[in-house]
Amino acid sequence: MPELKVKGVTIIETFAEAFPMVGTRVIITAPTLEWAMISARTMTGFATSVIACGAEGGIERTLSRKETPDGRPGVAVLLFTMNTDKLQTQLRNRVGQCVLTSPGSACFAGLEGEKSLKLGASLRFFGDGWQMSKVIGGRRYWRIPVMGGEFVCEDKTGLTKKAVGGGNLLVLGKSHEAVLAACTRAVKAMAEIPDVITPFPGGIVRSGSKVGSQYKGQIASTNDAYAPSLKGAVKSDLALNVEAVLEIVIDGLSPEAISEAMHAGIHAIAKGGAREGVTHITAGNYGGNLGPHHFHLKEIVG
Amino acid sequence: MSALTFELKHTPDQRLDLSPLVPATLAGLNRKEIEALPIGTTRTKLTVGDAFKVKGKDAERLRFDGTDDRCDNIGAGLDGGAIFVDGDAGASLGAKMKAGRIGVTGGAGVLACASMAGGEITVRRDVGEQACGVAFGQTMGMKGGFVTIGGDTGALLGERMRRGLVVVGGKAGDYAGGRMIAGTLLLRRGAGRYAGYGCRRGSLIFLEKPKDILPTFSDSGVMEFDYLRILEKWLHEQGVRIRLNARARRLMGDMAVLGKGEMLILV
Numbered sequence: 379m380p381e382l383k384v385k386g387v388t389i390i391e392t393f394a395e396a397f398p399m400v401g402t403r404v405i406i407t408a409p410t411l412e413w414a415m416i417s418a419r420t421m422t423g424f425a426t427s428v429i430a431c432g433a434e435g436g437i438e439r440t441l442s443r444k445e446t447p448d449g450r451p452g453v454a455v456l457l458f459t460m461n462t463d464k465l466q467t468q469l470r471n472r473v474g475q476c477v478l479t480s481p482g483s484a485c486f487a488g489l490e491g492e493k494s495l496k497l498g499a500s501l502r503f504f505g506d507g508w509q510m511s512k513v514i515g516g517r518r519y520w521r522i523p524v525m526g527g528e529f530v531c532e533d534k535t536g537l538t539k540k541a542v543g544g545g546n547l548l549v550l551g552k553s554h555e556a557v558l559a560a561c562t563r564a565v566k567a568m569a570e571i572p573d574v575i576t577p578f579p580g581g582i583v584r585s586g587s588k589v590g591s592q593y594k595g596q597i598a599s600t601n602d603a604y605a606p607s608l609k610g611a612v613k614s615d616l617a618l619n620v621e622a623v624l625e626i627v628i629d630g631l632s633p634e635a636i637s638e639a640m641h642a643g644i645h646a647i648a649k650g651g652a653r654e655g656v657t658h659i660t661a662g663n664y665g666g667n668l669g670p671h672h673f674h675l676k677e678i679v680g
Numbered sequence: 681m682s683a684l685t686f687e688l689k690h691t692p693d694q695r696l697d698l699s700p701l702v703p704a705t706l707a708g709l710n711r712k713e714i715e716a717l718p719i720g721t722t723r724t725k726l727t728v729g730d731a732f733k734v735k736g737k738d739a740e741r742l743r744f745d746g747t748d749d750r751c752d753n754i755g756a757g758l759d760g761g762a763i764f765v766d767g768d769a770g771a772s773l774g775a776k777m778k779a780g781r782i783g784v785t786g787g788a789g790v791l792a793c794a795s796m797a798g799g800e801i802t803v804r805r806d807v808g809e810q811a812c813g814v815a816f817g818q819t820m821g822m823k824g825g826f827v828t829i830g831g832d833t834g835a836l837l838g839e840r841m842r843r844g845l846v847v848v849g850g851k852a853g854d855y856a857g858g859r860m861i862a863g864t865l866l867l868r869r870g871a872g873r874y875a876g877y878g879c880r881r882g883s884l885i886f887l888e889k890p891k892d893i894l895p896t897f898s899d900s901g902v903m904e905f906d907y908l909r910i911l912e913k914w915l916h917e918q919g920v921r922i923r924l925n926a927r928a929r930r931l932m933g934d935m936a937v938l939g940k941g942e943m944l945i946l947v
Contacts, residue, residue, distance in 0.1 A: 407906075448909040484906050510881070510940070512864065512907055513824070513843060514914045521907050530906045 382676055384644065386652030387659055389675050394546045394640065395663035396671040400465050401458040401541030401631050402495055403438065403488030406477055411440060411451035417480035418453040421472045425457070426578045427627075429587075429598055433468040434458045434543060434629050436575030447486045448530070454488050456575045458543050458629045462493070465537060470500050473531070478504065478522075484530040487517070489631075491536025498522075498531035538631055542671050545574075545628035545636035547643050548586065548604065548660045554622035556655025558582070560647040561624045567646035573635035574628050586625045586662060601662075620657060633671050640678045683741040683764070684714075686732040692750055694722045695770065696731060699753035703761035703780075706739040721752075749789050755782045758799060771808070774801045775815040777825070787831060791815060796844070797823040802830075809834030809853070812846050822846070822863060828920060835872070838865050841882065845911075847920060857884045860941060866911075868922070879934050879941040885911075885924075886945045893943070897933030902947055905930075 382389040406421070408414035418437050425435035434457070441452035457472070459465040477485045478501060485497060498520035502509040505522040511533075512519045518533035547564070551557035565581030568574060576582075591599035602608050603615045604623045616623065626643060630636040644659055661675055684706065696719045700706075706714060715729030728734065736743070740761040744754060752770035755763045758777040765773075768786035777796040787805035795815035811833050812822040821841040832850035839855070841863040848865070854872035857865050860879035867875075868887045874894060876884050885908070904926045912924040928944040 447913065448906050449913045450906075450909065508940070510883075510942075511862070512883070512911075514845065514911055515826075515917075519907065519910060521905075527903050528905060528907065530910065 382679065384648040384659075384679060385650075387648040387656050389644065389679055390658055390660035391674075391676050392661055393663055393666070393675065394544070394661035394673040395666060395669040396542045396544040396546075396633075396636065396673065397460075397669040398539070398671070399434075399458040399460060399541040399543035399629065400462050400537055400539050401456060401629070402465060402469060402491065402535055402537045403454055403456050403631070404469070404473065404477075404497065404535055405441060405446060405452050405454055405486040405488045406480075407441075407446045407448050407450040407452040407484045407486070408480065409450065409482040411453075413480065413482055414451050414453045415440070417477050417483045418455050420480065421476035422455055422457070422577075423476075425472075426583070428458075428460055428543070432459065432464065433472070434575075434577040435472070436577045436581075436629075438572070438575055439569070447532075448484055450484070452486075456573075456629065456631065458541055458577075460543075462495075462537065462539075466495050469495055469497065469535075473497065474501050474504070478524070478529050478531070481526050486532045487535035489536035489538065491538045493537050493539075494534040495537050496533075497535045498533045501529075501531050504529075540633075541629070541631050542633050542636050543629045544669065545630065545640055545671075545673055546662050547626045547628075547640060547647070548623055548658075548662055549625070549647055549656060550616065550620045550623050550658040550660065552619055552621055552655040552657060556650070557622045557624045560650055560654065560656045561626055563649060564626055564643040564646040567642040568626070568628065568639040571635065571639040571642055573632060574630040574639040576626055576628055578625075578627055581626055583625045583627055586623070589664070615660075617657065625662065633673075636671070637673060637678055640673055640675075644675070644679055681738040682736040683743040684737060684739050685735040685743040685745060686728070686747075687735065687745040688747050688751070688767070689731060689733055691748060692726070692731050694720055694724060694726060695750045695752055696726070697721050697753050698744075698751055699756040701728070701742065701744075702755060702758050702763075703739050703742065704759050706742070709739075747786075749787075752789070754784075755780070755801075758782065768805075769803070772815065773803070773807075774799070776818070777801070790834065793822060793825075793827045793846075794818070795821060795823060796825050796827075798825045800826045800828075802828045804830040806831035806850065807833050810836045810839055812837060812841055812844070813839035820861065826918070832869075837871075838863065838882075841865075847915070847922070857882060857941075860884075864911075866922075876934055876941060876943060878937050880938040881940045883941070884943045885928075886943060887922075887924075889945050890943075893931065894934065896936045897931040897943055898935060900930040900932055902927060902929045905944065908944065908946075 422435035446452035587598035720726030747767035790808035835853035852871035
C-alpha cells in the first residue's frame with residue numbers, strides 16, 4: 379500500500395484513541411476583552427490534564443459584544459472532566475476562585491446541555507444573604523454584592539456527556555524549530571474550530587506520556603518510544619533523523635468537532651511541506667482497547 | 681387558517697365574563713357550540729352568540745374586535761396560544777395566565793395580569809388598579825411572565841408580586857410595588873406616592889427620579905449594575921426599545937420590613 383503523504387509529510391496509518399468526557403461551556407464577560415481574557419486564562423491556567431489538574435480546560439474563542447448576554451466583551455471557556463461530580467466541583471472552584479475574584483467580571487451559561495451544572499446556584503452563598511436572584515427571559519441570574527460592585531452569575535449552565543477528550547496528533551520532525559512552528563500553526567488553525575480546545579501550554583504538549591512507570595506510585599511516565607534521545611536504547615518508534623516530537627491534544631464537545639479540528643490541524647502542519655523539516659504526522663493510541671473513540675488519520679486527512 | 685374572531689355586536693348591558701374564550705376551552709368546538717357558551721354575569725342569560733359575531737376557525741389564535749371595558753376576564757387562565765384584542769379589556773385581563781401571549785390595542789381595567797404565572801401580555805394604553813397584583817382567591821400577585829404597559833397604571837401595581845417583569849411606559853400610580861415579594865418593575869415615567877411600600881425583595885427601576893421616596897428606603901449610592909445591561913439587551917431582543925445605561929443610584933428597602941428590595945434610579 380502506498381504511503382499517504384500530504385506535501386511530502388508522511389501521514390502514518392494509525393488512529394488517535396480518545397475517551398468519553400463530560401464537558402461544559404461558560405461565558406465570561408468583563409469591562410474589556412483584556413480583563414475577560416485574564417479571568418478566563420486564570421480559570422483555565424492549571425487545567426492541562428485530568429491526570430493531576432482535576433480538569434482539562436481552555437479558551438474556546440473570544441466573543442463580541444453582540445454575542446454576550448450583557449453586551450460586554452467576552453470569552454467562551456470549555457471545561458472537561460471524567461464525570462459529572464468532578465466537573466461540578468471543578469466548575470464551582472474555578473469560577474469561584476478565578477472569575478468571581480476577577481475585576482468587573484460576570485459569568486454566564488454557554489451550553490444548553492441535556493443536564494445542568496450549578497453555577498451561580500452555588501456561588502450565590504458568597505453573598506451571605508445579600509445576593510439577589512433575577513429571572514430575565516426564563517433564565518435566572520444571581521447578583522452577588524462584592525467589593526468591586528456586583529458579580530452577576532447565571533444560575534446554571536449545561537453539560538454534555540458526549541464530550542471527547544484525548545484527540546491528538548503527534549508531529550515528528552528533523553528539528554525542534556520546525557516541529558514547533560508547524561504545531562503552533564496547527565493550534566492556531568484549530569482555534570478557529572468551534573467546540574474544541576487544546577488544553578496544554580499554547581496548545582502543545584512536549585512530554586507525551588505512557589501509562590505506568592518503573593517507579594511505584596508514578597502513574598504516568600515519559601513516552602520513551604517517542605523520546606528522540608532514547609532512540610538507541612529503547613524500542614523506538616522514531617527514525618534516526620527525527621530530532622523532536624510534539625503533540626497536540628484536543629478536547630471537544632463532540633467527536634465530530636475533534637475530527638474537524640484534527641483535519642484542520644493536519645493540513646496546517648503539512649502546510650510548510652517536508653522542506654520545512656516535518657517528517658511524519660502520527661497519533662497516539664493504546665491499541666484501541668481503552669478508548670471507544672478512534673480517529674483514523676487516513677479518514678481525517680481526506 | 682384565520683384567527684377565531686369575536687366581534688362585539690353592540691355595547692353589552694351587563695358585564696361579560698369571557699374566561700371561557702381561551703384556546704383550551706374552544707379547541708374542538710364548532711361554531712354553534714361556541715356561540716352557545718354562557719358569558720353573562722347577571723340573571724339575564726347571555727351567550728357568546730348574543731354578544732359577538734363569531735368568525736374564523738383557528739382556536740389557537742383568538743381575536744377580539746371592538747371590545748370595551750365591560751369585557752372581563754379576557755385570557756384569564758390562558759395556558760398557551762395567542763389572543764389579540766383590538767379594543768379595550770375589562771377587569772382581570774390575563775389573570776392567573778400560565779403561558780401564551782395577549783396583546784391589547786386599548787387599555788385594561790382593574791386586576792390586569794393579576795397573579796399571572798407565565799406568558800406575555802402587552803397593553804398599549806392605561807391599566808387600572810392592582811395590575812399584576814393579587815387575583816381573587818390568591819395570596820400572591822404576579823408569579824412570572826412579562827408585561828408591557830404602554831400608558832399609566834392605577835394604584836398598587838405589582839402588589840405582592842413574586843416574580844416576573846413589568847415595563848410601564850407611562851406613570852405608575854400610588855403604592856407601585858406595594859408589599860412586593862420579588863420581581864421587577866421598570867417604570868419609565870416614575871410612580872405616585874409610597875412606591876415600594878412594604879416590599880421585602882424585588883426591584884423597582886426608575887428611568888426618571890421619583891418625586892416621592894419613602895423614608896424607609898436607604899441610599900446605597902451610585903454604581904454600575906451589570907444586571908441592567910442584561911435586562912436592556914433582553915428587552916431589545918423583545919422589541920422594547922429602552923436605554924437603561926448601567927449606572928444607577930441604589931436605595932434599599934423597605935427597611936420597615938425585610939429591607940432586601942431595591943430602587944434603582946438611573947442617573
